[in-house]
Structures are given as C-alpha cells and as structure tokens.
Amino acid sequence: MTDTARARKLADRIRVVVAETLQRRIKDPRLGYVTITDTRVTGDLREATVFYTVFGSDEERTASAAALESAKGVLRSEVGRQTGVRFTPSLTFIADAIPENARTIEDLLAKARAIDEDVRKTATDAAYAGEADPYRKPSEDDELEDAEDDGDNEDKQGDKA
Numbered sequence: 001m002t003d004t005a006r007a008r009k010l011a012d013r014i015r016v017v018v019a020e021t022l023q024r025r026i027k028d029p030r031l032g033y034v035t036i037t038d039t040r041v042t043g044d045l046r047e048a049t050v051f052y053t054v055f056g057s058d059e060e061r062t063a064s065a066a067a068l069e070s071a072k073g074v075l076r077s078e079v080g081r082q083t084g085v086r087f088t089p090s091l092t093f094i095a096d097a098i099p100e101n102a103r104t105i106e107d108l109l110a111k112a113r114a115i116d117e118d119v120r121k122t123a124t125d126a127a128y129a130g131e132a133d134p135y136r137k138p139s140e141d142d143e144l145e146d147a148e149d150d151g152d153n154e155d156k157q158g159d160k161a
Helices: 004-024 058-070 072-083 098-125 140-160
Strands: 033-041 047-055 090-095
Touching (some): 004 072, 058 072, 058 090, 072 090
Antiparallel strands (some): 033 047
C-alpha cells in the first residue's frame, strides 16, 4: 500500500533541496537560468522525476540539460542527506513543456481575438437582408376587426344568459 501523502511531501522536499543546491553548490558554467517547476515521486519512493524550465535559447536549454545530468550524483547525495529517507530516490530530469504550451495557447487566443474583431467589424457594417423587424405585426384594420368580433361574442353570450 502506497502512502501518497508521504510521496507528495517527499516530492516537495526534493524540489526545494534540488533548487537550493543548484543555486548554492553547483558552479557549472553550462547551467543557465534553471527553474524547478515540479517534482513527482513514485509510490515506492524509489524514483523522482524533476521537471525544470530554462530561460533562454535552445543552446542554453541543451547545455543546462547536460549540466543537470552531470550534477545528478551531487544532487542525489544532497537529497539523501537532507531528507533522511532509507533509500534515496534516483533523479530524472525532464524539461517542462509548460512554457511552450502556454506560448501555443497565447498564439491561439490571439488568433481567436483577431477573428472576433473581423466578425465584429463585419457585423457593424452589415445591413439587414429584409426589413429591420422581420416579425409580422397586426395592422390597425386587423385590430378593429378583432375588436368587433369580440363584441359580437359577448352579445351572444349575454343572450344565452
């Protein structure tokens, strides 16, 4: 039986330890501006997946990925020292796709706004194909005939009573 609360707590602690260690101890010049976004630990607490983003170009992302792979041993030993678990989980670094997904969503939203603006312009310049009010309304003659018919019906009901 796995304890998901314990795995979540360990994942949060690993995220903090890795971020602090990257900031203070790792002096690799290839390491760019790395942000640890999320950490997930398996139910048996044996493997930890660390998601990260790198601010910069594709070359900086590639160099930072290589720097993280080379610093994996130092980071794992620091995680084991600070967490105090019996078995220190192995670390796997995965570049987080959130910024790319967010950029794609922003592009799609901008395209939708442009289309909405085109529709709005078309609607303001549009004219009705027929009359402005397409619903039929009774004319004054029809209203007078209806009133006379109602009066006749009341007379007939009055005669019966």
